[in-house]
Amino acid sequence: MYTIHFKFDQKGQEPKTLNNLAGGESILEIALENGIEIHHNCGMVAACSTCHIYLEEGDAFVPDISDREEDFIDRARNPRINSRLGCQCVLDDSQSGMLTVTVPDQSLIHGD
Numbered sequence: 001m002y003t004i005h006f007k008f009d010q011k012g013q014e015p016k017t018l019n020n021l022a023g024g025e026s027i028l029e030i031a032l033e034n035g036i037e038i039h040h041n042c043g044m045v046a047a048c049s050t051c052h053i054y055l056e057e058g059d060a061f062v063p064d065i066s067d068r069e070e071d072f073i074d075r076a077r078n079p080r081i082n083s084r085l086g087c088q089c090v091l092d093d094s095q096s097g098m099l100t101v102t103v104p105d106q107s108l109i110h111g112d
Contacts, residue, residue, distance in 0.1 A: 002061065002091055003098045006036055010105040023093030027053065027062070027101060028086030039106050044087040049076035050106075051086035058099030062089040078104060 002021040018034050028051045031038050039050035049072045055062070065073070065084060073083045
C-alpha cells in the first residue's frame with residue numbers, strides 16, 4: 001500500500017495526505033478520485049503538459065520517464081529535474097511506499 005503526500009504551490013491550498021492506496025493507478029487518477037484537482041486537458045494520454053507535477057520523493061515506485069513524456073515536460077511551466085506528468089506516474093502494484101508530490105500553481109495554466 002502507498003501513502004502520497006500532496007503539497008501545492010498555489011496559495012490557499014493545504015497539503016493533503018492519502019493513505020492505504022493500492023498500486024496500478026496513476027498519481028493523476030488517485031488525485032482526482034480523492035478530490036484533488038489536477039488539470040488534464042488531453043484525457044491522460046501524455047499529449048499535453050497540464051498534469052505536470054514535481055515528484056519530490058518516491059520515483060522508485062513509478063516507471064522511468066519516457067522520451068515522449070520528457071518532450072511534454074519541456075513544454076510545462078517551470079519544469080524541474082523532478083518534473084513528471086501525473087498521468088504517466090503509475091504506481092507499481094508489486095511495491096509499497098511513500099511518495100511526495102508538489103502540484104505547481106495551476107492558476108497560471110491557460111491550456112497548451
